[in-house]
Amino acid sequence: MEQLEQHFRPEERPFVERMAEWAELVRERHHPRLTPFLNPREQLIIRSVVGHAPDVKVKLWGGFQQAERKRAWIIPDYLDVTWDEFQLALLNIKASQWVNVTHRDVLGSLLGLGLKREVVGDILITPETIQVIVVQEMEEYIRLHLTRIGRHQVQAEKADWSALTVPEEEWQAVTAIVSSLRLDVIVAECTRQSRTKAVQLIESGRVKVNWKVEDRPAEVLKEGDTISIKGYGRFLFQEIDRKTRKDKFRIHLGFKK
Known part of the structure; x- marks a missing residue:
């Protein structure tokens, strides 16, 4: 573990240690663990940590293949998980008119509801739609409480995954x-x-x-x-x-x- 930790920054070590503990629990008890949303750096860390643990593996999913923020299942190496087991929900955010609404505007309004960043995945903005991927357990809370983004009155509705609209890759x-x-x-x-x-x-x-x-x-x-x-x-x-x-x-x- 000490040899693994030296590859990461001091401020990252609590996360490294927690993921190593989870991997060990999965190995010993065969009980899978699901993380909140992880940023790309945390995804790299968890792949490194689990890659050093015997008899366990990690699966990542954020609602679509190119998602930036993803949840991770740490599971015994003889198991597998399907995309619906990542417990994600897709929300459409509707308003009468959108004018210059940014990723920061949407995220700020969501965090203003008292949510932690780790429960919100990718925010997908196109000229026609604004969609947000969230952890399933927060979907109803957001639908009930998200009423405004900036100057816009909004309504959040649960959407079917077939309605997912992914903007063109900007990288x-x-x-x-x-x-x-x-x-x-x-x-x-x-x-x-x-x-x-x-x-x-x-x-x-x-x-x-x-x-x-x-x-x-x-x-x-x-x-x-x-x-x-x-x-x-x-x-x-x-x-x-x-x-x-x-x-x-x-x-x-x-x-x-």
Whole structure:
């Protein structure tokens, strides 16, 4: 366990330990465990943790294949689960008219009901529809209490999964060659600015790593990290391709405005 933990940040270790404990309980008692919604970094962590545990496996699902936020079942390796066992619900949010409603507006209204982020999955916005994937047990509560998003009066209705409308994939693939995996180096690459400017962005609190403000320029990033830069968009550190002859890193990033 100690050897596994050293691959993760100190603030991630409580989650690593909890998932390791769950995996061990599943192995010993053969009783599956279902997580709340996990962000992509947490999904990577749980796959790593369960991958090191004998006789157990992990299955992920968020309502559709490309979902960003997913729940995970930790199960004995002789079992399997179907998509409906992830206990998800799809809600359509209706209003007489939508004007410039953003992901942040919808999420803010949901959290304003007292919900935790972990019970809300992907928020899907198209010109015609707004849909939200949530844990099944919160579906009725949201339908009863979500009456407003911004200036709009709204009504949330349960929808059949056949009505799911997935927006076109917005991630753009980016390949970069960087001298190190430090946050300031990668932020400089993402924003096409100098490291000095990148450090200013970081130290002014405009950069988040895995949805938390990160003000340490020397923080070393790991595969699966999501970097949000205010005014520049969101970047997913997908993987390290290889090292170059000059001992630099060739990395793959995903970019979303």
